[in-house]
Amino acid sequence: MVEFGGWVLPVQYEGVLSEHRHCRAAAVVFDTSHMGQFVFRGPDAASQLGRVCTQDAENLAVGRCRYGFLLNEDAGVIDDTILMRLGSEELLLVVNAGTAEGDYAWICGHLAGDTGVENRTAAGWGKVDLQGPAAADVLGPLVDTDLGALGFFGVAATDCCGRRCILSRTGYTGELGYEIMAPGEQMPAILEGLLAHEAVRPAGLGARDSLRLEMCYPLYGHELSVEHNPIEAGLGTFAKPTRDFIGAARLRAVAETGPPRVLVAFQAGSRRRANPGNVVLAEGRGVGCVTSGAFSPSLEVSIGMAYVEPAFAEPGRELIVDTGRTHLPVTVGEKPLYTEGTCRTRDL
Amino acid sequence: MVPKDLSYTREHEWIRVAEGIGTVGITDHAQAALGDITFVELPPVGQELAQGAEACAVESAKAAASIYAPAGGKVVAVNEALEDDPGVVNSDCYGEGWIYKIELDNPAEVDALMDPAAYEEFLAQEEH
Numbered sequence: 001m002v003e004f005g006g007w008v009l010p011v012q013y014e015g016v017l018s019e020h021r022h023c024r025a026a027a028v029v030f031d032t033s034h035m036g037q038f039v040f041r042g043p044d045a046a047s048q049l050g051r052v053c054t055q056d057a058e059n060l061a062v063g064r065c066r067y068g069f070l071l072n073e074d075a076g077v078i079d080d081t082i083l084m085r086l087g088s089e090e091l092l093l094v095v096n097a098g099t100a101e102g103d104y105a106w107i108c109g110h111l112a113g114d115t116g117v118e119n120r121t122a123a124g125w126g127k128v129d130l131q132g133p134a135a136a137d138v139l140g141p142l143v144d145t146d147l148g149a150l151g152f153f154g155v156a157a158t159d160c161c162g163r164r165c166i167l168s169r170t171g172y173t174g175e176l177g178y179e180i181m182a183p184g185e186q187m188p189a190i191l192e193g194l195l196a197h198e199a200v201r202p203a204g205l206g207a208r209d210s211l212r213l214e215m216c217y218p219l220y221g222h223e224l225s226v227e228h229n230p231i232e233a234g235l236g237t238f239a240k241p242t243r244d245f246i247g248a249a250r251l252r253a254v255a256e257t258g259p260p261r262v263l264v265a266f267q268a269g270s271r272r273r274a275n276p277g278n279v280v281l282a283e284g285r286g287v288g289c290v291t292s293g294a295f296s297p298s299l300e301v302s303i304g305m306a307y308v309e310p311a312f313a314e315p316g317r318e319l320i321v322d323t324g325r326t327h328l329p330v331t332v333g334e335k336p337l338y339t340e341g342t343c344r345t346r347d348l
Numbered sequence: 349m350v351p352k353d354l355s356y357t358r359e360h361e362w363i364r365v366a367e368g369i370g371t372v373g374i375t376d377h378a379q380a381a382l383g384d385i386t387f388v389e390l391p392p393v394g395q396e397l398a399q400g401a402e403a404c405a406v407e408s409a410k411a412a413a414s415i416y417a418p419a420g421g422k423v424v425a426v427n428e429a430l431e432d433d434p435g436v437v438n439s440d441c442y443g444e445g446w447i448y449k450i451e452l453d454n455p456a457e458v459d460a461l462m463d464p465a466a467y468e469e470f471l472a473q474e475e476h
Contacts, residue, residue, distance in 0.1 A: 016409030
């Protein structure tokens, strides 16, 4: 068990590698109840949120989700989030655990008008993520909705294991998967219902991290922070400054000059891990810094992400990571590093 | 699981001595605490190590740890099979998961290590 964002969470159940591989092959369930959930209601909720979030809430269709950011005026990332349009006047924002309290204060401080805000995390709501190519086969019989009609990044209110919940086809693993949100008292029945299926095993933070890293998804506090903007993180498409939101002006300026560093994914020639903070070397000098590193169970080598000067960011470029013990040769890769994920492609 | 024919360190290494050569690995307690081992850094053959010196390191999916020399001497062999299959340290830590062999400078240094009963007691105390 480890401290994570003010919560105590399991690193592993059976073992990180087997949980990771089981997610790629069948299905795992993560208890992600630590994550923040805020609901916004009212006729102005979408237009108001659209000024605080990089997601264009007004043009987000009911039943759809969109990834994006809360930015400060400098376009520094306060958090990365998923915005879900539950109804014409009802939106749900899912945020990271460690940042949830600050997010809530930031958003409430920037909402005008009479938009109602419900802090579902404070109210004890929970969330579980069912992830893996077998996820739909597991979930189908347990819900009263047609999963075939719920496309990638779709969201719907439904019943799961007889409990009222919000179901989104989203996740953090690259596999076909769902996130299920409900009041805390409903969660044990849902979790037990999922785990009762023979294909499903529980998975912890360790596998969650190696799964997301193979997909090159950012982890707040590693790839993202107020020190980084979405453009240098390679996520500018989720923060298009064609509208006015907090940080948009700064993003337009960054887009014009180009960022001084960019986030790359890399693969090592060995199993030895690079660690956050390790210096990236090229041409005999430091050109960047590692943000995440892990052994990739799918690729069977060490992988990671790093911010480097743009001149050293093209795929195929060979770099050196100074791990402190050795100089580890790595090669910049195309994102995602793992390309067999089923999140979009699995036929239902 | 504490085999009766080995000597143990407080850093959870084991050493088995035969004809002046010590075979070194990590204990079942250590492999269980580390979890899935993903990389074993082997020491260079020929390296001279003093008792207690850092010899090499292991990385797991959730941690990293140094491996120290239970007794001083010269590294004479390493388990190269671990380069491709470090998980053997998890599955057979006292057998195929050995890490390196050291030609001992002073076999008496091994006598100062914990015997199996002392190591079991040490483990019991660590749990408190």
